[in-house]
Amino acid sequence: MRPEKTLTNLQGWRAGLLWFTQAEQPQARHETDGLLVTAREADGIVRIQALGPYRELAAQYPDLPVTHWPGLCIAPGFVDLHIHYPQTDVIGSPAEGLLPWLEHYTFPHEKHFSQPAYAHEVTAFFMDELMRHGVTTALCFATAHPESVDVFMAEAQKRHLRMVTGKVLQDRHSPDGLRDTDTALSLRQTEDLIRRWHGVDRLGYAITPRFAPTSTPKQLHGAGEIAQQFPDVWIQSHVAENLDEIRWVLELFPEARSYLDVYDRANLLRQRSVYAHCIYLDDTDRRRMAEVGATAAVSPTSNLFLGSGFFNYAASDAAGLRYGLASDVGGGTSFSPFHTMHAAYTVARQSVGHPGISLAPEHLWWQHTAGAAAAMDLSGQVGNLLPGCEADFVVLNPKATPLLARRTAQTETLAEWLFAMIVLGDERLIAHTVVQGQTVNIASQVSSFSP
Ligand code: GUN
Ligand code: ZN
Numbered sequence: 001m002r003p004e005k006t007l008t009n010l011q012g013w014r015a016g017l018l019w020f021t022q023a024e025q026p027q028a029r030h031e032t033d034g035l036l037v038t039a040r041e042a043d044g045i046v047r048i049q050a051l052g053p054y055r056e057l058a059a060q061y062p063d064l065p066v067t068h069w070p071g072l073c074i075a076p077g078f079v080d081l082h083i084h085y086p087q088t089d090v091i092g093s094p095a096e097g098l099l100p101w102l103e104h105y106t107f108p109h110e111k112h113f114s115q116p117a118y119a120h121e122v123t124a125f126f127m128d129e130l131m132r133h134g135v136t137t138a139l140c141f142a143t144a145h146p147e148s149v150d151v152f153m154a155e156a157q158k159r160h161l162r163m164v165t166g167k168v169l170q171d172r173h174s175p176d177g178l179r180d181t182d183t184a185l186s187l188r189q190t191e192d193l194i195r196r197w198h199g200v201d202r203l204g205y206a207i208t209p210r211f212a213p214t215s216t217p218k219q220l221h222g223a224g225e226i227a228q229q230f231p232d233v234w235i236q237s238h239v240a241e242n243l244d245e246i247r248w249v250l251e252l253f254p255e256a257r258s259y260l261d262v263y264d265r266a267n268l269l270r271q272r273s274v275y276a277h278c279i280y281l282d283d284t285d286r287r288r289m290a291e292v293g294a295t296a297a298v299s300p301t302s303n304l305f306l307g308s309g310f311f312n313y314a315a316s317d318a319a320g321l322r323y324g325l326a327s328d329v330g331g332g333t334s335f336s337p338f339h340t341m342h343a344a345y346t347v348a349r350q351s352v353g354h355p356g357i358s359l360a361p362e363h364l365w366w367q368h369t370a371g372a373a374a375a376m377d378l379s380g381q382v383g384n385l386l387p388g389c390e391a392d393f394v395v396l397n398p399k400a401t402p403l404l405a406r407r408t409a410q411t412e413t414l415a416e417w418l419f420a421m422i423v424l425g426d427e428r429l430i431a432h433t434v435v436q437g438q439t440v441n442i443a444s445q446v447s448s449f450s451p
Pocket of ligand 2: 082083084238276328331
């Protein structure tokens with residue numbers, strides 16, 4: 001006999017429901033009048049207990065308090081696979097590609113995060129912004145300063161969020177104030193932060209070498225050793241984003257077969273390693289990532305803004321390389337999952353260097369929810385509404401703007417309805433964001449920042 005689960009705060013949510021089946025080829029499912037049942041379990045986490053048509057499920061829960069949102073639709077909270085919170089104020093800084101952008105805007109700006117009070121103000125704004133856009137989990141870069149991790153984790157913990165971040169490792173080709181001047185210390189700081197934060201409440205740690213050019217081989221190999229010591233922490237970095245960057249990597253690491261191979265040789269490729277961009281991989285690289293369970297964070301608004309290139313969906317599918325969507329703020333231009341999904345569609349349509357394809361709207365949505373969760377090895381925990389998933393979700397208002405109302409009313413299939421929201425949507429579509437069964441007040445948030 002299965003022991004009865006200890007449940008408290010049983011709560012019902014009645015609205016439309018959008019979710020994904022858990023299968024080799026996941027399918028989107030939609031229920032126009034659904035019921036989602038959530039409860040706090042013995043470990044303190046609020047999880048989904050049941051979902052289904054209201055008319056069938058409601059009778060099984062006679063005394064359930066129910067929040068009813070007629071005309072709205074509950075969908076999984078979005079998962080952003082790659083984002084930099086310290087680059088919130090770097091969005092929209094123009095440059096002649098990645099390397100000048102890093103040198104002139106990003107590196108100088110990230111130096112400020114040695115000051116915890118500054119880092120805290122940005123963290124709070126950043127998390128408000130994620131909530132307004134319906135993003136409930138993110139795999140996030142901090143900066144090279146350990147304090148930048150502490151303030152982020154503390155804020156995420158206060159808000160009961162599932163978030164993953166890490167101190168950036170960069171011990172060369174970086175300015176004073178951002179560079180790790182003592183490689184051994186940078187590795188000790190990483191280990192200390194893992195012990196302090198990984199697995200605490202809903203927080204996770206990611207070992208975070210910025211990218212191969214800004215780490216010495218000693219730092220990369222040290223990071224790989226820590227990864228072996230802590231098999232369930234994440235690893236995140238950038239790879240094969242820009243042609244000048246790739247030329248530089250191959251000069252710095254002449255022994256490597258490819259850019260990706262630099263990380264492989266340092267034991268930084270494995271399950272729970274997420275690499276941003278992955279534009280200029282070859283098939284050997286793609287197969288290698290697939291073989292070890294490493295995944296790609298596809299960042300189309302960033303790739304367009306920095307003129308980096310186009311992610312090759314067809315080749316990735318052929319190699320079995322798993323991927324999900326990411327904003328890559330501040331190279332990326334928007335926190336909005338709708339903007340990212342729209343850009344991913346547009347980019348996949350391009351036939352520069354490889355055949356253009358038309359990504360299905362259900363697949364685009366999956367890439368930013370259950371697919372991104374799978375890429376983080378968090379299937380069944382976030383990014384979906386199936387029983388057992390944590391109760392982080394968004395409530396969509398398909399009538400949020402006159403054009404959305406008009407266009408969505410004329411759709412006949414689920415695919416058409418989702419596509420209209422992907423193409424026309426922004427944060428106005430997010431009527432509510434619910435984290436751990438609590439509705440976050442997103443409407444009243446106004447920035448108090450004065451430059
Ligand atoms: N490569 C190394 N650092 C960065 C960064 O901050 N953003 C992007 N897009 N690429 C990088
Ligand atoms: Zn990035």
